[in-house]
Structure formats: structure tokens, C-alpha cells
Amino acid sequence: MWAILLVFVSCQSKKANHFEIQSGQFHINNKPVQLICGEMHYPRIPKEYWQDRMKRAKAMGLNTISAYVFWNFHERQSGEFDFDGQADIRHFIKLAHQEGLYVILRPGPYVCAEWDFGGYPSWLLKEEGMVYRSNDERFLQACERYITRLGEELSDLTAENGGPIVMVQVENEYGSYGNDKVYLGKLRDMIINAGFNVPLMTCDGAGQMEAGYVDGALATVNGAVGDDVFKAVDRFTPGGPYFVAEFYPAWFDVWGHKHSYRDYKKPAKQLQWMLENGVSVSIYMFHGGTNFNYTNGANAAYGYAPQPTSYDYDAPLGEYGNAYPKFFAFREVLQKYLYKDELLPEVPAPNSVIALPIMEFTNSAPLSNAFNERVESERPLSMEDVNQDFGYIHYETTLNRAVKGKLTIKDVRDYAVVLLNGQQIGSLDRRHRQSNIQIEVTEVPAKLEIIVENVGRVNYGSEILNNRKGITEKVTLNDEELLGWINTPLPLYNAPINDYQYEASDVKGKPAFHKTTFNLNETGDSFLDLSQWGKGAAWINGRSLGKFWNIGPQQTIYVPGPWLKKGKNELVIFTFEDTGARKAKGLKKPILDQLGIDKNKPERRVHDYSKTPVLDDGDKINYSLVAQNNWQDEFIFDNVHTMRHLALEILVNDKKTAITEIDVINADGSLLTKDTWEVVYVNSEEELEYQVGADCAIDGNFGSHWEVQPSSKADCIIIDLGEIQSIKSIRIHKRNPEKTRVDNINIYGRPQFFLLK
Structure with a gap:
């Protein structure tokens, strides 16, 4: 039991706060502080709700926010940076300061986070032979440009400069990937040279800390509880400070698997133990949010497993800012064991939630409305070849002879819908290691179309090196390669979706857009029930809500209240695979735990025996x-x-x-x-x-x-x-x-x- 009085200093003051490590503890202005931190991600929370979520963090008892910085959210194209609107991380950090919260900044450049490509921008994939997360000079040059630009944006917000940033992380769980100290050292130096004048840290699982540690940074542990925390940290800094940089009271979801749920009782006891033993802790996640704009990632450790649009995470604070029992259990523990002499702020009242009316879709537009740039090539081009990050890509070729046999798309990335003369004849799902379908061409010339969706780039493990999307190799018919293609990028998330030519007709049996309007007298959060719609994406008033997929466990899409308007609203649904559904409604509660029919799933589970x-x-x-x-x-x-x-x-x-x-x-x-x-x-x-x-x-x-x-x-x-x-x-x-x-x-x-x- 630690008998040290831990002082919680408000970081609202504009004057410098000296944050340092001394005598096995964190100190601010020479007073010991125990960091009680929660992870939140600014792109996954509507900007209008950033401050709302921080107030709820404060009310639960957090004194620090941990935040990844997503490189591919700020530099979508090489050399073109964006720090405005939803990407205004400076405003996010200043709001934390305003709410009296410290910030641990985690700029990566690799962040994992169940985020597409672990945060790396897709244009890196165009560089032939580039090795990411390594001492590859071309890769490091790109990293340095990003880190330097981030320093220009944020380095004046460190505690030493009067801001809330108290620590900055070097890389992220690198010990689970490699053991290149030269690479880590160069990243460390980039962060220092970018002006971040506060202590640095690394974080890894206990068994990987040695490989992920770099001189000049505090080694922290992920996932450890109980005495394992002491054993892990004492190898590097005997006596502390002890910091569990990622404490997992919950877990993320995967398409086609049951919703992740963890009862609050055991995590609450684990949190209590940390408080009693002077261990600083960061809850991953405190509040997950939503993967708007198709930014979800995927894992490939045990087969391709993409994450859904919802990043609810069963976190203490749910997807739409709703407080789960876990939130109140943690708040009770923090009040009792940490804030003994002061009352935590009252928990803000829940935000307004509304049910949207039943909406019927009577206007449709064919997929060709989204065609813009069309590129001819001998063989199919990947998304990266046409400078595309997220979304879908359309391939078209002509078959000039009658044929029956096996159409093979080698190593499809990740879900392909195949059309023959305008009608869908099948689909292929990378999750089930599918690459071919039977095809019969009787009328020629025949138009063959293949539309491929990036369901999420791998964000963890060695597969990040193999992350191209679309058709990445070749297409064959009865083992004969098909040549002569037209490639059309369809990122869609940022498309002028409301400007397409919708007509009072119903496009059936193939990918298409369907539009409706509805009127509201009041606004509030809602949850669009698309459980009958198959697979596709949705937009409200031109803003991307993300993707849906009937296989679950997510059956609703979160509609943020600030994105709705009093009066007329426009809703567009893209049916990637059409089930014929043409009605939808908005519920007052999400459906995040309901599995649906997975039509591509084989009868018997197939394990991949090719890997070790x-x-x-x-x-x-x-x-x-x-x-x-x-x-x-x-x-x-x-x-x-x-x-x-x-x-x-x-x-x-x-x-x-x-x-x-x-x-x-x-x-x-x-x-x-x-x-x-x-x-x-x-x-x-x-x-x-x-x-x-x-x-x-x-x-x-x-x-x-x-x-x-x-x-x-x-x-x-x-x-x-x-x-x-x-x-x-x-x-x-x-x-x-x-x-x-x-x-x-x-x-x-x-x-x-x-x-x-």
C-alpha cells in the first residue's frame, strides 16, 4: 500500500507546468501525481461532441486524456496536410486543457488502434520495396516530414510551454513487431527535434518491452495487472514510476463475430488495485466512438478479421457518449480511493436521443453517377496505383466469346461483387479466403464488372507490409488471364453524394444509390436500422456515417445529433449488395450485438495451416x-x-x-x-x-x-x-x-x- 499523498494539479493555468520523473514517480511542479488516463480519438468523435466527452471523462475521475495522432488522417496525399475541421487536433488538445485535463500524445507514426493501415497513409504503399516500421531511409524521410509538421502544430502545447501535453510516446508497441533500436532512436530524435520538450515513453506488452524500449524514454507496460506490473517495469526503472499505458477493461468488435462485452466487476477491482498501489493507468478505451469515413482497420493474425464501423468497444463511455455501468463502477472506485477529499463533478445529463421516422426510398441512381477518373490499363490497377485510400474500386472489361468456367481474382482485397451484363452473379470474401466463382457467358460481347471494397487495411503485425487494396494481382478465366481493363476509383466517403442524378425509379440487383428526405421538428442522436439492407454505406446530409453489413454484430449506424437539421434532411444509402430493402428507420438505441446471415461463410470453418x-x-x-x-x-x-x-x-x-x-x-x-x-x-x-x-x-x-x-x-x-x-x-x-x-x-x-x- 502506498502512503504517498498524490496531488492533482489542474492544468487549466496558462503558465508552464514542469512535468518530470523523479524518485520513482511522476511529478508536476515537484508534487507527485498519479495519472488516471483514458484513451479518446478525435476522428472517431464528432467535433461538436469533443468537449462533451471530455466533461464526461472529468466526471468519471480522469485527469488525463491519451490520444493517438492518425498520420493518414492529416496527410491523405503525400505532402498535403490537413489540420482543419474534424482533423483539428490542436483544438481537441486545447479543449482538454480548458477542461483541466492533461494529455499524453501518441503520434506513432504507427498507432495500430484498429485503424486502417495502423495510421500509415496509403500512398506509402506506392513506394516499391519500402519497408515500413524500419530504418528504411525513404520511410524515415516521410516520417520526419510528418513529425516535423505535427511539431509546428502542437509543440507549443506542452506542459513546459503552458499547455496540457505532459508526455509524448515514441512509436507504439514496437516490441511486438521488431527490435531495431536504430529505427526507434531516429524516431525519438525526430520527436525531440520537433519541439516536444516533455518526457518521452514507449509502451509494450510485458514480454516485448525489451525489444520496444529505447534509451531516453520511459518504458511502460500494456495489458498487465497486479504484481505483473511491478515485475515488468522494474526491469527498466526499478521502483517506478509504474504506468499501465493500456489497461483493457473491454475489447473491439470484428465483423461476423459476437459483440465484445466484459462485465465491469473484475476491471473495477483491477483499477482499485492500481489506485491503492500508486500505479498510473490509461484505460483503453475510455470512449471509442465511430469509424466514420471507412477508417476501420483489420487484423490478420488468425485470418483476415476487419473491424466494423462502430468502435463502441464496450468502453465505459459508449459509442454515442452513453455511460455504461462500467463508467459508474469506475467513477465510484476513483471517488473512494483517489478523490477522497473532493467530490467529482456531476455526470452531465445524457444528450438528446430521437427516433427517426420510417423512411421510404423511392429515388435511385446507378453506380455510374460516381464515376469520375477512369484509367485504362492492360492489367487491373490497385487502389494505391490510382492514388486512392479508402472506399471501393470498379473494374470493367469485355468478354468477346461464349465461355463457361472458373473466374479467379487472385488474392482479392477484400470483398468483391461480380457483375455480368449489369447483374450481380456472385461475391468473394477475403475473410473466407475466397478467390473464384463459376461464370457462364452466353451472349457476347459481354461486360464483366468487378467492384472491390477496401474492408480495412491490416493494422497489426507483419501483414502491414502487404496492404494494397482492390485487385492486387490478376484475373483469370479458366486459367487464362483477362487483359484490357478500365479502372475507376470510388472513394465515395467524400463524394458529392447528394448531387447525383436520382430518378423516381428503383435500380435493383446491382450496386446503386438510394435517396430519401425527411423532416424533423427536433434533433438528437439516432441509430439508423439497416439490418435488412445487406452490405453498403450511408450518408446523412452529405456526411459519411460509415458502412453497414448485415452479418453483424452491428446492425445500426450512429447518426450524430449535430449532423441532423430541423426541417428537411437527406439520407443516401449505397447498396453494395442489394437485398431489395427500401425502408429504414432511426431507433433510440443502437443494435450492436446481433449477428446476421453470412451468406459467403463456408459450412465448415477452414483454418489456415500455411502459417506458423x-x-x-x-x-x-x-x-x-x-x-x-x-x-x-x-x-x-x-x-x-x-x-x-x-x-x-x-x-x-x-x-x-x-x-x-x-x-x-x-x-x-x-x-x-x-x-x-x-x-x-x-x-x-x-x-x-x-x-x-x-x-x-x-x-x-x-x-x-x-x-x-x-x-x-x-x-x-x-x-x-x-x-x-x-x-x-x-x-x-x-x-x-x-x-x-x-x-x-x-x-x-x-x-x-x-x-x-
Whole structure:
């Protein structure tokens, strides 16, 4: 228990505040301060609500805001910077100052954040052979231009200069990616040279801190709770300061998967422990918001997994500024353990929420209304080839002979709709590793169209190096390459959507725009129910609301109240895949937890056996095998370990692996429930029948099992436990103890994904 009086200094004063690290603590003007921080992202919150969200942060008990800076939001085209409107991060930081909040600035240049390309601008992908997140000179030159420009915009807002910025982060979780200290050192120097005269920091998972640390910066830990915080930080700064730079009381969603939810009780206790032990903490996320303008990212650690438009995150403060029970639980803990001698501000009243009337769409415009630049080429061009960042791209060619067979789009990125003579004949989904459909051409000449959507560039892991979108290789028909294409970029998010030529007709069976108008007597937040509309995008009064997809879990799109008008409003919906729906309404509550039919999903889950996991020794767990009866083995760890992703590497032996169940025991000795578990990687499994797949090892059914025959390689399974847990041991139940062994095993744990290569 720490017995130090921690002073919370308001940062509203315009005079300089000297922020420094001394005696194992953070200090402002020589007084110790415990940073209670929450992550918020300015592009994901309507600018009109920035201050509203900060007032709610203050009311929960935060004294600091953590903010990534999104490079590709400010430099969409090389050398062309934008810091206005929604990109006015200077105004965002000054509002934090006005509300008495400190700021931790996280400029990357890589930020991850479930954001397209991890924040990198797409034009980097045009540079042949450029290696991102490395000492590549061309890459560093682009980074320096961005960091220098950011310094011109923000460096005068540091605490030393009378502003609220108390720390600046170098890179972001780099230890999960590489170990290039020269690269990190150059980024550190860029930040210093840009005028940021406050302490620097790095952040990494406990096992990756050594690789991600750079001299001259404070090493902080992500995802650790309990004593793991001390053990992780003491390797670099014995005695502190202790800072959990990303504390995860929740998690992000993925298209086609259940909504992420975590009960508040355990995170509230973890937060209480940090307060009692003098650990500074940043809640990731405090408030997530929305991926407007198609800015969501994707992960590829266990197969392509894009994030939806909603970034609600099950955070304490929900997508539209709504306070979940987690918010009030955290507020209660902070009031009791930190703000003992003062009352926290009252929680602002909820913003107005309205139901939009039932709207019928009677006017349509074909996709060709959005055609602008059209580029001819021998082979299809990628989005990056035509200077496009987000959205869709249209490809067109002519088939001059009757043919029947297999149309293949090699490595489609990411979702393709195929039309023949103006009507959709199929679609391909990268999530399911689909690349071909059957096609039959009877009338010639025939127009073949392929429209490809960037569903989100990978934002984490080695796949960021392979992030081009659209048709990135070639198209073949019965193995014969199709040549002679017209390429049409369709970013759409910034298109003059209301100016298209809408007519009182209904364009069916192919991508099209549908428009309606409605009148309001009052405005307020609302949630557009598009659960029957299939796949597409929407705009309100010309502003992009983002994308929808009936597979869920998100079935509504957030409509910010400030974007609505009293009187006439215009709503446009783009149907990428048309279901025939032509009515919509706005609800008073969002639907974020409802899965729909995934028409492209194969009947049996297909695991990608071509990749191998990167199992870092820093994540390896020491254990002692406890002798059990032959039906089970228990591996008790030397210390309690915090993790979300558990990897088991069953080493080579002459007996097959046949596991009926894998149990995980938490720090208090109780079994974890498996309701939210998911097998996210397995390198082999028998395909004899439905009861022998890897998923059977965590289904709670001792009548099913995961079976693998003896081979020359280790059997590996990676399980997502659904939330960060404090783990004491694992228990493995075997199907046939005389014919199986699993006691030769390596065990790894991480708060985030293991990488695959």
C-alpha cells in the first residue's frame, strides 16, 4: 500500500507546468501525481461532441486524456496536410486543457488502434520495396516530414510551454513487431527535434518491452495487472514510476463475430488495485466512438478479421457518449480511493436521443453517377496505383466469346461483387479466403464488372507490409488471364453524394444509390436500422456515417445529433449488395450485438495451416507439471500470469494428440468459463468428422475432442480467452491416456495477439 499523498494539479493555468520523473514517480511542479488516463480519438468523435466527452471523462475521475495522432488522417496525399475541421487536433488538445485535463500524445507514426493501415497513409504503399516500421531511409524521410509538421502544430502545447501535453510516446508497441533500436532512436530524435520538450515513453506488452524500449524514454507496460506490473517495469526503472499505458477493461468488435462485452466487476477491482498501489493507468478505451469515413482497420493474425464501423468497444463511455455501468463502477472506485477529499463533478445529463421516422426510398441512381477518373490499363490497377485510400474500386472489361468456367481474382482485397451484363452473379470474401466463382457467358460481347471494397487495411503485425487494396494481382478465366481493363476509383466517403442524378425509379440487383428526405421538428442522436439492407454505406446530409453489413454484430449506424437539421434532411444509402430493402428507420438505441446471415461463410470453418505462430521467449511461462491420473495433466505456473491469448505448443512425440478439453484456472483457483473463448489458430487437426476439430477442445463437451496424428512438427493451438485474465494454471484432459501424451509442452501468454508468419 502506498502512503504517498498524490496531488492533482489542474492544468487549466496558462503558465508552464514542469512535468518530470523523479524518485520513482511522476511529478508536476515537484508534487507527485498519479495519472488516471483514458484513451479518446478525435476522428472517431464528432467535433461538436469533443468537449462533451471530455466533461464526461472529468466526471468519471480522469485527469488525463491519451490520444493517438492518425498520420493518414492529416496527410491523405503525400505532402498535403490537413489540420482543419474534424482533423483539428490542436483544438481537441486545447479543449482538454480548458477542461483541466492533461494529455499524453501518441503520434506513432504507427498507432495500430484498429485503424486502417495502423495510421500509415496509403500512398506509402506506392513506394516499391519500402519497408515500413524500419530504418528504411525513404520511410524515415516521410516520417520526419510528418513529425516535423505535427511539431509546428502542437509543440507549443506542452506542459513546459503552458499547455496540457505532459508526455509524448515514441512509436507504439514496437516490441511486438521488431527490435531495431536504430529505427526507434531516429524516431525519438525526430520527436525531440520537433519541439516536444516533455518526457518521452514507449509502451509494450510485458514480454516485448525489451525489444520496444529505447534509451531516453520511459518504458511502460500494456495489458498487465497486479504484481505483473511491478515485475515488468522494474526491469527498466526499478521502483517506478509504474504506468499501465493500456489497461483493457473491454475489447473491439470484428465483423461476423459476437459483440465484445466484459462485465465491469473484475476491471473495477483491477483499477482499485492500481489506485491503492500508486500505479498510473490509461484505460483503453475510455470512449471509442465511430469509424466514420471507412477508417476501420483489420487484423490478420488468425485470418483476415476487419473491424466494423462502430468502435463502441464496450468502453465505459459508449459509442454515442452513453455511460455504461462500467463508467459508474469506475467513477465510484476513483471517488473512494483517489478523490477522497473532493467530490467529482456531476455526470452531465445524457444528450438528446430521437427516433427517426420510417423512411421510404423511392429515388435511385446507378453506380455510374460516381464515376469520375477512369484509367485504362492492360492489367487491373490497385487502389494505391490510382492514388486512392479508402472506399471501393470498379473494374470493367469485355468478354468477346461464349465461355463457361472458373473466374479467379487472385488474392482479392477484400470483398468483391461480380457483375455480368449489369447483374450481380456472385461475391468473394477475403475473410473466407475466397478467390473464384463459376461464370457462364452466353451472349457476347459481354461486360464483366468487378467492384472491390477496401474492408480495412491490416493494422497489426507483419501483414502491414502487404496492404494494397482492390485487385492486387490478376484475373483469370479458366486459367487464362483477362487483359484490357478500365479502372475507376470510388472513394465515395467524400463524394458529392447528394448531387447525383436520382430518378423516381428503383435500380435493383446491382450496386446503386438510394435517396430519401425527411423532416424533423427536433434533433438528437439516432441509430439508423439497416439490418435488412445487406452490405453498403450511408450518408446523412452529405456526411459519411460509415458502412453497414448485415452479418453483424452491428446492425445500426450512429447518426450524430449535430449532423441532423430541423426541417428537411437527406439520407443516401449505397447498396453494395442489394437485398431489395427500401425502408429504414432511426431507433433510440443502437443494435450492436446481433449477428446476421453470412451468406459467403463456408459450412465448415477452414483454418489456415500455411502459417506458423511467432512464439516469443518473452511470453513463455515457466511451470511445474503436477502428476495427475492419466486422464489429465495440470501445469501450475511459477507465478500468476496475465494474458488474453493462450498458446499451447505440444512438442513432438510418437503419440497422437487427442484432447477433450482445455481448462484454465484463474488466480483464485476457480475455472474460467468458456462462453467467450475462441480458437483463433491451430496448425493441424483431423477432418474426419465434426467432433474432432480444434474447437472441440474448448466446447465444454467431453464427448468431442481435438485430434492430431503423430508428425514431425509440434502441434500448436492458440485460444482467445475473451478478456485479459490472471492465470494460475492450465489443465488438459486427454481422450485416451494410453495412446496420447501432452506433458511435453511449451506455454505462452499475451494480452494481445500472437503474430503469424
